[in-house]
Amino acid sequence: MIATAPPLALQAPQLMTTPPLLTMTGVSRRYGDVVALRDVSATVYPGEVLGIVGESGSGKSTLLRMMNLEDMPDAGDYRLALPDLPGNLFDLDRFARRMLCATRIGIVYQNPHLGLLMKHTSSGNVAERLLIAGERSFAALRGRAREALDASEFPLDRMDARPLELSGGMQQRVQLAKAIALEPVLLLLDEPTTGLDVSVQALVLDTLKRLQRDRAMTIVIVSHDLGVIRTMADRVMVMRRGRVVEQGLADQIFQDPQHDYTQQLVHAKL
Amino acid sequence: MTIATLTKPWEAMSYGFLDASAKRELRRKMLKAIAVPGCQMPYASREVPMARGWGTGGLQVTLTLLRPSSVVKVIDQGADDSVNAASIRSFLSKVSGARETWDTLEATIIQSRHRIPEERLRADQVLVLQVPNPEPLRPVEPNMSVARQMHADADYGRLWLILYEQIVRSGRVMQGAAYPSLVNGRHVMTPSPIPRWDVPKLHMAQHLTFLSAGREKRLYAVPPFTRVEPLVFSDVPFQVEDHAALTCHRSGLTGYFMNEIPQGGGGSQFELSDSNLGIKAIRQAEGAEARVGSTWYENGKMPQ
Numbered sequence: 001m002i003a004t005a006p007p008l009a010l011q012a013p014q015l016m017t018t019p020p021l022l023t024m025t026g027v028s029r030r031y032g033d034v035v036a037l038r039d040v041s042a043t044v045y046p047g048e049v050l051g052i053v054g055e056s057g058s059g060k061s062t063l064l065r066m067m068n069l070e071d072m073p074d075a076g077d078y079r080l081a082l083p084d085l086p087g088n089l090f091d092l093d094r095f096a097r098r099m100l101c102a103t104r105i106g107i108v109y110q111n112p113h114l115g116l117l118m119k120h121t122s123s124g125n126v127a128e129r130l131l132i133a134g135e136r137s138f139a140a141l142r143g144r145a146r147e148a149l150d151a152s153e154f155p156l157d158r159m160d161a162r163p164l165e166l167s168g169g170m171q172q173r174v175q176l177a178k179a180i181a182l183e184p185v186l187l188l189l190d191e192p193t194t195g196l197d198v199s200v201q202a203l204v205l206d207t208l209k210r211l212q213r214d215r216a217m218t219i220v221i222v223s224h225d226l227g228v229i230r231t232m233a234d235r236v237m238v239m240r241r242g243r244v245v246e247q248g249l250a251d252q253i254f255q256d257p258q259h260d261y262t263q264q265l266v267h268a269k270l
Numbered sequence: 271m272t273i274a275t276l277t278k279p280w281e282a283m284s285y286g287f288l289d290a291s292a293k294r295e296l297r298r299k300m301l302k303a304i305a306v307p308g309c310q311m312p313y314a315s316r317e318v319p320m321a322r323g324w325g326t327g328g329l330q331v332t333l334t335l336l337r338p339s340s341v342v343k344v345i346d347q348g349a350d351d352s353v354n355a356a357s358i359r360s361f362l363s364k365v366s367g368a369r370e371t372w373d374t375l376e377a378t379i380i381q382s383r384h385r386i387p388e389e390r391l392r393a394d395q396v397l398v399l400q401v402p403n404p405e406p407l408r409p410v411e412p413n414m415s416v417a418r419q420m421h422a423d424a425d426y427g428r429l430w431l432i433l434y435e436q437i438v439r440s441g442r443v444m445q446g447a448a449y450p451s452l453v454n455g456r457h458v459m460t461p462s463p464i465p466r467w468d469v470p471k472l473h474m475a476q477h478l479t480f481l482s483a484g485r486e487k488r489l490y491a492v493p494p495f496t497r498v499e500p501l502v503f504s505d506v507p508f509q510v511e512d513h514a515a516l517t518c519h520r521s522g523l524t525g526y527f528m529n530e531i532p533q534g535g536g537g538s539q540f541e542l543s544d545s546n547l548g549i550k551a552i553r554q555a556e557g558a559e560a561r562v563g564s565t566w567y568e569n570g571k572m573p574q
């Protein structure tokens with residue numbers, strides 16, 4: 001049905017009647033001479049999975065860092081549909097920003113060293129999130145860390161091992177547990193399975209899909225692997241040189257790519 | 271015009287050993303430290319006739335506070351008569367004219383390493399603690415400028431994480447001395463290497479406490495009537511050392527912090543760590559005149 005409808009380039013699915021959860025408008029960011037993002041706008045609806053694809057250096061990770069309020073743009077507006085924080089989130093002060101990204105947004109990095117304290121225990125890594133959010137009961141910390149690790153299908157008998165001693169797939173599961181521990185409104189995944197071998201990659205993707213289904217989570221996933229995007233995403237945004245060159249429903253993008261670059265991408269994959 | 275008219279007449283040393291500008295700088299930092307309880311203030315840390323690491327931070331604060339009418343007590347691990355305590359005390363008295371004392375009740379300034387006296391301090395007394403390592407975040411963040419940002423953000427999750435992992439590993443909090451404590455609901459400080467036993471004495475105390483690290487060049491303060499709350503989980507209560515039931519074999523006192531003295535047969539005896547309290551108790555028992563003030567702990571318990 002949807003695949004045969006006329007292309008709705010740059011449009012959100014019309015079936016969506018709820019207002020978007022995430023709205024980003026006109027975000028630009030340059031690092032010296034490099035323009036990492038050029039006037040990027042994005043919308044994500046509640047419960048939806050937005051996939052971002054693009055070649056290396058196209059600004060995918062930078063965009064995700066902006067969504068996680070880790071880095072500030074030169075210009076742009078960013079809103080999440082949170083009743084207590086109605087304005088442009090880029091205008092928040094340092095403290096509010098840190099609280100927001102610790103409690104309402106979860107992120108999984110491609111490089112576990114960015115997301116985990118390698119020398120602390122795995123359960124402790126998850127507990128730290130809860131501690132920042134103000135949890136002060138040891139029993140509750142322990143219980144909620146265990147729950148989150150379990151939901152990420154992490155082997156619980158290793159929950160007090162240090163991530164340093166774990167396999168890559170397990171490290172990603174710890175990151176995931178940490179990201180979902182506070183039931184964030186938005187989950188950001190930056191190449192969560194890149195670097196894992198194919199069978200482990202499939203298992204981690206399974207976990208992600210199950211979590212998404214069970215909790216109706218809103219996810220933005222970045223990958224240069226079209227296979228990953230195809231299995232996960234409802235809608236796809238294609239980036240090149242800091243710009244969004246095409247976006248639309250996943251089926252549409254994969255079956256009927258409009259932009260030259262997207263056509264090359266899809267055909268190279270098939 | 272001669273050089274002599276432009277310079278001051280020769281003096282053996284300036285009052286209180288430190289020169290006036292050093293004391294002025296310290297006083298400013300001390301006032302700042304009082305204004306933001308628990309927040310570490312960097313200071314210049316001058317040379318004093320003592321090696322760094324032996325209490326030079328405490329010494330500089332004390333020198334700045336002293337005046338001829340002061341009465342000064344110096345303790346090292348609770349004792350007034352250890353070499354270090356005795357020589358610091360006589361130095362302080364020599365450069366300021368302040369009177370020396372061993373008696374906590376009589377002192378107006380108490381400089382201490384490792385202990386807070388067992389007798390309650392009053393509003394007219396100042397406690398100066400010598401601190402070797404003022405940064406509570408050091409074990410979790412080796413980069414000091416990042417640590418400073420974490421203080422600014424009140425980002426103390428990783429300190430809690432250490433306590434969490436101690437309980438996971440050992441079933442209880444293993445942190446002994448220098449227990450991280452939240453001051454005035456805002457800054458976490460390390461209360462020098464005092465035992466956990468002494469931490470509750472700082473909470474809503476009547477007296478002013480300065481903590482100063484000479485090597486690290488930082489000082490911080492707990493003003494009177496300021497909250498000092500050790501970091502604890504709501505379901506794992508803060509516990510002081512298990513000394514409440516021990517009896518001092520010399521003074522016969524029970525319910526205070528004790529030093530353990532191993533005996534030949536493999537057993538051990540205990541002796542009051544606050545040695546002046548023990549001396550006064552023995553004097554009283556012998557019928558001599560000695561006044562023992564009210565103590566923070568009563569029957570080994572700290573009243574809430």
Ligand SMILES: Nc1ncnc2c1ncn2[C@@H]1O[C@H](COP(=O)(O)OP(=O)(O)OP(=O)(O)O)[C@@H](O)[C@H]1O
Pocket residue numbers: 031034035036054055056057058059060061062063224
């Ligand atoms: N902190 C930074 N300082 C300087 N340049 C940066 C910084 N972050 C990103 N860039 C530059 O911005 C551009 C976009 O980088 P980004 O990491 O967002 O790309 P990407 O799409 O995630 O690439 P990849 O697929 O390789 O991860 C690159 O040219 C990069 O060098």
Ligand SMILES: [Mg+2]
Pocket residue numbers: 060061062190
């Ligand atoms: Mg990237």
